[in-house]
Amino acid sequence: MTEPGARPTVCIMIPAYNEEESLPVLMPRLTALADSLTGYDFTFFFVDDGSSDNTLEEIARFAEHEPRAAYLSLSRNFGKEIAMAAGIDHVDADAMVIIDADLQDPPELIGQMLEAWHEGYDDVYARRAARRGETWFKKTTSRIFYRMLQRTTRVPIQRDTGDFRLLSRRALEALRRFRESERYTKGMFSLVGFRKKEILFDRDPRAAGTTKWRISNLVDLAIEGVTSFTTAPLRISTYVGMVVSLFAFIYLLIILVRTIFGISHLSGYPSLMAVILFLGGVQLLSLGVIGEYVGRTFLESKQRPLYFVSLFHASNDAVNLGVRNRPQERRQAR
Ligand code: UDP
Ligand code: MG
Numbered sequence: 001m002t003e004p005g006a007r008p009t010v011c012i013m014i015p016a017y018n019e020e021e022s023l024p025v026l027m028p029r030l031t032a033l034a035d036s037l038t039g040y041d042f043t044f045f046f047v048d049d050g051s052s053d054n055t056l057e058e059i060a061r062f063a064e065h066e067p068r069a070a071y072l073s074l075s076r077n078f079g080k081e082i083a084m085a086a087g088i089d090h091v092d093a094d095a096m097v098i099i100d101a102d103l104q105d106p107p108e109l110i111g112q113m114l115e116a117w118h119e120g121y122d123d124v125y126a127r128r129a130a131r132r133g134e135t136w137f138k139k140t141t142s143r144i145f146y147r148m149l150q151r152t153t154r155v156p157i158q159r160d161t162g163d164f165r166l167l168s169r170r171a172l173e174a175l176r177r178f179r180e181s182e183r184y185t186k187g188m189f190s191l192v193g194f195r196k197k198e199i200l201f202d203r204d205p206r207a208a209g210t211t212k213w214r215i216s217n218l219v220d221l222a223i224e225g226v227t228s229f230t231t232a233p234l235r236i237s238t239y240v241g242m243v244v245s246l247f248a249f250i251y252l253l254i255i256l257v258r259t260i261f262g263i264s265h266l267s268g269y270p271s272l273m274a275v276i277l278f279l280g281g282v283q284l285l286s287l288g289v290i291g292e293y294v295g296r297t298f299l300e301s302k303q304r305p306l307y308f309v310s311l312f313h314a315s316n317d318a319v320n321l322g323v324r325n326r327p328q329e330r331r332q333a334r
Contacts, residue, residue, distance in 0.1 A: 009321045010040045010114065011093040012107075015083035016059070017049040019101040023058045026103055031066065033107050037114065043321045044069045046101075047087045050077035056311075063313060070314035070323040078307050081183040084163060086307050088175050093322030097166045105164035112199050113166035122194035125158060125165035129200045138218070145222050152232035155190045158198065162186075170194065180228065180300055184221070187229040227292050234293065237286035244282065 012030060016023065027044075034042035046059045048071060056073050063069035074086060084098060095117055099105045109126055116124040150157050163185060167175065174192040175185075226233065312325040319325075 009093040013087040016101040020054040046071040048073040049083040067317040070318035073311040075308035075310040121197040122168040122171040123196045127198045153230040
């Protein structure tokens with residue numbers, strides 16, 4: 001890890017978007033935790049995702065008298081996936097922990113994560129045993145989503161896990177190399193591989209404020225999850241097309257034979273209509289699916305920068321412990 005004798009550096013990275021109410025609760029818990037785990041050099045790295053409230057002021061005030069704190073502020077709200085990418089880009093520690101600002105992820109679990117890390121695990125993630133304070137709708141949709149995604153891909157996906165996890169240095173470096181702009185970070189953790197271990201916990205309701213997600217965000221994330229991870233929907237439309245055309249062909253033969261032998265009685269306008277409408281629907285759906293992938297190709301082909309940093313602050317201590325201000329890693333040519 002580091003030079004012999006030196007303590008391992010652990011960076012706790014917190015993406016925060018309009019979390020002025022949660023941060024004052026989170027910060028003392030983080031410092032208390034860091035003080036209690038004496039074998040490590042901790043840093044707290046806040047990524048302000050273009051908040052419109054006093055989140056940045058809160059963080060700056062905390063950093064004034066907390067030398068282990070560092071922060072950066074993105075030029076606008078980019079969404080949690082990109083905020084995490086920004087965090088990952090700027091951290092150069094022996095291990096990094098990603099944790100939500102709203103205390104739905106109990107910081108006290110970090111102790112257990114560090115133990116597993118010492119056993120040699122690279123990706124120690126918290127799995128939700130219970131989800132308190134979340135609606136029935138959110139729980140059910142998320143369960144169905146994980147199931148479906150798992151069925152369509154060969155990469156194992158961890159169900160009921162969030163982004164709350166500890167990553168070893170090599171897992172971190174691997175993640176840094178994913179430069180796509182349409183991100184589904186949970187999928188990337190799986191793609192990276194390495195040794196994984198889960199820790200079960202009860203997910204608490206938010207400490208304060210409300211979730212910044214809307215249903216449309218969740219649907220977007222679900223589509224992102226599927227399209228960035230698997231091409232199964234393309235395959236499915238191929239299969240549907242094949243099955244439907246096979247039946248249509250058999251039916252055509254039957255009609256032909258019946259006409260030749262004069263046992264045909266032409267009627268059936270309603271059934272004709274039904275078939276045409278059904279096929280039209282299937283075609284539109286397949287087009288939509290293809291469009292989804294073409295659209296992603298278009299977005300990725302522009303190779304745009306993922307985010308812009310408007311402010312970076314780190315004390316000398318924090319820099320030495322692994323929070324670095326560095327230009328965004330160049331997007332690799334593919
Ligand atoms: N978050 C962010 N950018 C956003 C939305 C959310 O950085 O555009 C952060 C937020 O501050 C929190 C974490 O992502 O730390 C999880 O957000 P939230 O609690 O709203 O999501 P949920 O827990 O409902 O999935
Ligand atoms: Mg939350």
